[in-house]
Amino acid sequence: xxxxxxxxxxxxxxxxxxxxxxxxxxxxxxxxxxxxxxxxxxxxxxxxxxxxxxxxxxxxxxxxxxxxxxxxxxxxxxxxxxxxxxxxxxxxxxxxxxxxxxxxxxxxxxxxxxxxxxxxxxxxxxxxxxxxxxxxxxxxxxxxxxxxxxxxxxxxxxxxxxxxxxxxxxxxxxxxxxxxxxxxxxxxxxxxxxxxxxxxxxxxxxxxxxxxxxxxxxxxxxxxxxxxxxxxxxxxxxxxxxxxxxxxxxxxxxxxxxxxxxxxxxxxxxxxxxxxxxxxxxxxxxxxxxxxxxxxxxxxxxxxxxxxxxxxxxxxxxxxxxxxxxxxxxxxxxxxxxxxxxxxxxxxxxxxxxxxxxxxxxxxxxxxxxxxxxxxxxxxxxxxxxxxxxxxxxxxxxxxxxxxxxxxxxxxxxxxxxxxxxxxxxxxxxxxxxxxxxxxxxxxxxxxxxxxxxxxxxxxxxxxxxxxxxxxxxxxxxxxx
Amino acid sequence: xxxxxxxxxxxxxxxxxxxxxxxxxxxxxxxxxxxxxxxxxxxxxxxxxxxxxxxxxxxxxxxxxxxx
Numbered sequence: 118x119x120x121x122x123x124x125x126x127x128x129x130x131x132x133x134x135x136x137x138x139x140x141x142x143x144x145x146x147x148x149x150x151x152x153x154x155x156x157x158x159x160x161x162x163x164x165x166x167x168x169x170x171x172x173x174x175x176x177x178x179x180x181x182x183x184x185x186x187x188x189x190x191x192x193x194x195x196x197x198x199x200x201x202x203x204x205x206x207x208x209x210x211x212x213x214x215x216x217x218x219x220x221x222x223x224x225x226x227x228x229x230x231x232x233x234x235x236x237x238x239x240x241x242x243x244x245x246x247x248x249x250x251x252x253x254x255x256x257x258x259x260x261x262x263x264x265x266x267x268x269x270x271x272x273x274x275x276x277x278x279x280x281x282x283x284x285x286x287x288x289x290x291x292x293x294x295x296x297x298x299x300x301x302x303x304x305x306x307x308x309x310x311x312x313x314x315x316x317x318x319x320x321x322x323x324x325x326x327x328x329x330x331x332x333x334x335x336x337x338x339x340x341x342x343x344x345x346x347x348x349x350x351x352x353x354x355x356x357x358x359x360x361x362x363x364x365x366x367x368x369x370x371x372x373x374x375x376x377x378x379x380x381x382x383x384x385x386x387x388x389x390x391x392x393x394x395x396x397x398x399x400x401x402x403x404x405x406x407x408x409x410x411x412x413x414x415x416x417x418x419x420x421x422x423x424x425x426x427x428x429x430x431x432x433x434x435x436x437x438x439x440x441x442x443x444x445x446x447x448x449x450x451x452x453x454x455x456x457x458x459x460x461x462x463x464x465x466x467x468x469x470x471x472x473x474x475x476x477x478x479x480x481x482x483x484x485x486x487x488x489x490x491x492x493x494x495x496x497x498x499x500x501x502x503x504x505x506x507x508x509x510x511x512x513x514x515x516x517x518x519x520x521x522x523x524x525x526x527x528x529x530x531x532x533x534x535x536x537x538x539x540x541x542x543x544x545x546x547x548x549x550x551x552x553x554x555x556x557x558x559x560x561x562x563x564x565x566x567x568x569x570x571x572x573x574x575x576x577x578x579x580x581x582x583x584x585x586x587x588x589x590x591x592x593x594x595x596x597x598x
Numbered sequence: 599x600x601x602x603x604x605x606x607x608x609x610x611x612x613x614x615x616x617x618x619x620x621x622x623x624x625x626x627x628x629x630x631x632x633x634x635x636x637x638x639x640x641x642x643x644x645x646x647x648x649x650x651x652x653x654x655x656x657x658x659x660x661x662x663x664x665x666x
Binding site for chain 1: 633654661
């Protein structure tokens, strides 16, 4: 008897495919864990119990009939509530869309469906994906699975918590300034930001079209590779989609090619780093060396990074304001106070400023590649330089204090979105208060294979990704026969 | 050059049309001046002959090439 909710996505998919277990048993294990933990962690907006069971039964019949099985056949997933299906609500975390249904099925969901995945429910997110701490006044407060008094980070808060809490095997988030990587980091799981345009955004709620990326959250690099392989690829319905071949990310994990060279970022990313975080990062670097990676310190172009960190919000806020102009004029009272306030400044950004910020992106990307990726393949940084803050430490802030809090949570991730390059968040230890620490690996455009290979190799010799929050072991799901 | 509360008030009346409370109008220039400073600080880097789609060119030009 095995509790499948605690197994990786890859192992679970293999067990379903071989008949070692059934999709129905796996779905029941997920539902059981959701029943036990979601009243404590509040990461689901809706659980589709009947739909998930029916889909699982169809999947099991299909397997028994000898049908062709996709790479996610019968595996329960749940996603940030901003991926559209015409036959159900996509709230985007807002009262404004509490009964709204999207016009199309999101391409990413369509590809997951075709791969056999079962969508078990809709996950909590920050309203309109605009906030880094992860809670949303429209819902009961989503709690970090390692300590519910600490933030789950956002905006894909439910995605990080549902995977970290072993309620589902994987999840889609979206990342405009760190919203996949940060929730993954603070929940102790892996989050992947693909290259801009690598994954279609058709049918996904736009926040800032120049920066938004769809990315997976899962427990291991191998799980993320499997999910990315399903959702990546050109989509003629998305104007930003890259028309380049999709590698076999899973097969590449076991490649005999030389390991990527890793640069340890010196400057910008390590400013103000907390001693507990530094200790975990140093240990991760030692483990990477033990795993066979060569590494060197890389002085990053800090002046450029500071400039980019200031340009990112200019682009994000101008584009966000453009999306929300009509509803902000007519229904601002239906926005949460915080998100309404976050949107205000974008309405007063001059068009010339915004366009100049976009004109510079190519320049900054070329400079990053010239100064960093001409010397190493991947750049290692912390995700958060500080221990995961408590809810009290992040709530009730206004004005400059609020902006400073946003910067503290996003400074190491948002610059990556402006460059459009891929990055991955990897659990690598704990601070003294038993909250997760994660490092980030950043690559040049389309370097997802190198990122996933590096993390897979790291996870072969470490066990941080196997650590479970106490809340999981204290509330075990019923074992499935 | 700096953004003042009067600037926000005038722009809101002329363009944005938001229902901003007076205290918010007074507060917004802090953030708006940060955003203005960000772009003013890099004016020297802006190339007249480059358009925003250059980013897409750069993305593919600098992309990882498959290993032989």
